[in-house]
Amino acid sequence: MTRALLLAGIAALLCGCSQPADQPPAAQTYQRVVTLAPNLTELIYAVGAAETLVGVSAWSDYPPPARQLPVVGDAFTVDHERLLLLQPDLLLVWESGTPAHTIEKLRELGYTVEAIRTRSLTDVSTAMQHIGQLTGHDREARDAATVFDNGVQSLRQAQAGSAGISVFYQVSARPLYTVNGEHYVSELIEVCGGHNIFEDLSDLAPAISVEAVVERNPEVMLASTDAGADGFAEWERWPELRANRYGNHYLLPADEIARATPRLLAAGAAMCTALQQARKNRAAAATQ
Structure with missing residues (x-):
């Protein structure tokens, strides 16, 4: 299953995918979030914002409570009918993996879409802090990012x-x-x-x-x-x-x-x- 996810990600990298967008400070916080990649689902939980999550992508299996949430699609397709029923106020997409045409379509339909970059180790801590801002969990996100950065540094020093x-x-x-x-x-x-x-x-x-x-x-x-x-x-x-x-x-x-x-x-x-x-x-x- 994880190999299938990796290959899907590779295929997405080879297609036209979402481009990095400017990310100004969040002017509001969001209460109904849908994630369109499993790693983004994990990041929501990592910053303590699980209560905002109303829908996820296929393969979102960690942490275990994520398995109970409605699935709205995978790396390439979105179930628009189910998405509409969930009434999200924010969609999180994977910058390196969600196809550009999918993002464009979602924005045309009036959804607020935020592309999250997770290519590098630094991106992981940056993404957590940004998601924390978007969901009103700034402090938890900063703490989680610090723990992650310190963990990487400990590995390096060892x-x-x-x-x-x-x-x-x-x-x-x-x-x-x-x-x-x-x-x-x-x-x-x-x-x-x-x-x-x-x-x-x-x-x-x-x-x-x-x-x-x-x-x-x-x-x-x-x-x-x-x-x-x-x-x-x-x-x-x-x-x-x-x-x-x-x-x-x-x-x-x-x-x-x-x-x-x-x-x-x-x-x-x-x-x-x-x-x-x-x-x-x-x-x-x-x-x-």
């Missing part, structure tokens, strides 16, 4: 001085996608003392070739648990890849790594643990 290591993050195997340096996953790799081998690419979630991975020869391969136990099986055809020689294949918790929310701290902790083990494996291989 890895200070760790030897660098090159990393390939596999979003999906077929088609083969990764992330560039602007993506929060790449930032987590850097926080953990690693180096994303595709950080230089221009697209946020670019399609790549197998040959490009082999040429850049990463020391570590990462993916989410949605890839399954055989998530790296296809790479066995290249035994000389450093990640294969070192045995450095690691799966990260799917829901935590797939959504730009405070749960990225758990994903980051798992990633840092994996990269620490990867360094040990590299050192052991060097002595053989």
Whole structure:
């Protein structure tokens, strides 16, 4: 399910999607909010504004109470009849994923639509504070953002001085996608003392070739648990890849790594643990 969400997000990135809009200070607070992406649902709960939430998108399954709310659509379609019945005074959309034509249509229908950016780690704390302003939960949002920022800094400090290591993050195997340096996953790799081998690419979630991975020869391969136990099986055809020689294949918790929310701290902790083990494996291989 999380892999389907990731692929939907990738497809959305490849289409014409909502553009960042100026976000002036909220002049009013909103009482009936609908979120059109699962990560935005989580952010509403993270800032203590759950009482404002009247509808959500498909796959909004965390925290558990979100599963009880009416579903109004997914990454590409909106059930306009159900949306009308909910009478929202604010729609939150995912800047990088909600198609531009969907946003335009919603605004034409008279809805107030706010695009929330969640590409980077900084975006997560900024988004929480902005959502807090929109829903009248400024203090809770500031506190949640501070906890998140401090958590990222703690991870970074814990890895200070760790030897660098090159990393390939596999979003999906077929088609083969990764992330560039602007993506929060790449930032987590850097926080953990690693180096994303595709950080230089221009697209946020670019399609790549197998040959490009082999040429850049990463020391570590990462993916989410949605890839399954055989998530790296296809790479066995290249035994000389450093990640294969070192045995450095690691799966990260799917829901935590797939959504730009405070749960990225758990994903980051798992990633840092994996990269620490990867360094040990590299050192052991060097002595053989």
